[in-house]
Amino acid sequence: MSADPIAFRKISKRSQNQKAILEAAEKVFAEAGFAGATTQLIADVAGLPKANVHYYFKTKEELYRRVVYNIFDIWMEAASAFDTELGPREALSRYIDIKMDLARSHPNGSRVWAAEILHGAPIIQDYLEGPLLEWSTDRGKHIERWIANGEMDQIDPAHLLYMIWSTTQHYADFGHQIETLNGSKPLSDEQWQAAKLSVKTIILRGVGLSPD
Amino acid sequence: MSADPIAFRKISKRSQNQKAILEAAEKVFAEAGFAGATTQLIADVAGLPKANVHYYFKTKEELYRRVVYNIFDIWMEAASAFDTELGPREALSRYIDIKMDLARSHPNGSRVWAAEILHGAPIIQDYLEGPLLEWSTDRGKHIERWIANGEMDQIDPAHLLYMIWSTTQHYADFGHQIETLNGSKPLSDEQWQAAKLSVKTIILRGVGLSPD
DNA sequence: ACAATACTTGACCATATAGTCAAAAAATAT
């Protein structure tokens, strides 16, 4: 009939605990940085004794690695939304949308990533030199093709990508500052919509595309 | 005749040491974060024994505060480059230029600031709620006036400011990533010029201004 | 029922580090 309930429970328990720990870790790393995060606090947030955290993740660094890899995976997944089949207007527009949505739904991931790069990418350097470089050069080529086809303005693709990354991630990484400047209130749904629209409008117009 | 050489030497020694410590601290805080930075390493970088660092700065937190305040001052100084007398094209263009120059000349300051905000601005919160909020609302009003005058496109001033901040600071905060994507070589003078031009072009066109 | 395996957890330890201190050296004032 259905899957073995015992085996299911076993696996479930394991992965449930791991998930709780990883989520707690992401939050704590985001708020305190790698060095400032204590395994004790991660354990508290996850609702487990500290020794249990070390049972699932040998060292704090291993736990941190897992958190960073998770984020990278989510981002690369989102990166596939940059579908070059669609032409520049749709491709950029959708990519910005997804990045903005991620900034809102996954701010801590973005913050951990930002801190990692800030400190020289001690963990993730391989990924920068590998998949990220690959992805960037590939999309860069497509952008250059669009430019050659006269579908958008002449612009260095690298700087366009940096602008999309920085602007969208800013809403996560500097969310606290934005919130403060917003009268110490988180952006409302409407404000998020407005933010997305502003970002898309400026960038698309900025490279010679019509935003609608 | 000239100033008392003894008094001069005395003051000079003090401020020289303090300056060396502050510079070392900025670097170390940028690279390791507040918690990851050790007073020992700061002392080593400054070329002084640790106890001497504590002689000039009572606690690590006080030293960190001083570093963050320094950065804030430099940024507010730069912010005055956003001279609203000039009209939107010149004002925005010059402001972006200055911010890009600061990203290059003072990357560690930018990184410390970024980490501070990332972690919820435990030290600088007052400044966000005070001078920064004031400055932002003031410039926002000017931008709205420009829009009302038909001098630029309709756009939410806040999001325009966020875009300028995020894009320019990205070249400092994510400098390591940019360097990696640039074949692990720092941007050359020409590349920095190109970066500035790209950023200005996209943003100015993006809000309906001609970049030249 | 029994064995074996997986998980839980309080207590513990080794280490790193912020901060102290007292004694000496240097600079300055009288």
Next chain:
DNA sequence: ATATTTTTTGACTATATGGTCAAGTATTGT
């Protein structure tokens, strides 16, 4: 010259924390 103040510095301490461990408990396989 002498007193006074400022600066320097090695040695020390208290504490926080990553990680271990062994004894227990629960779960699963036979």
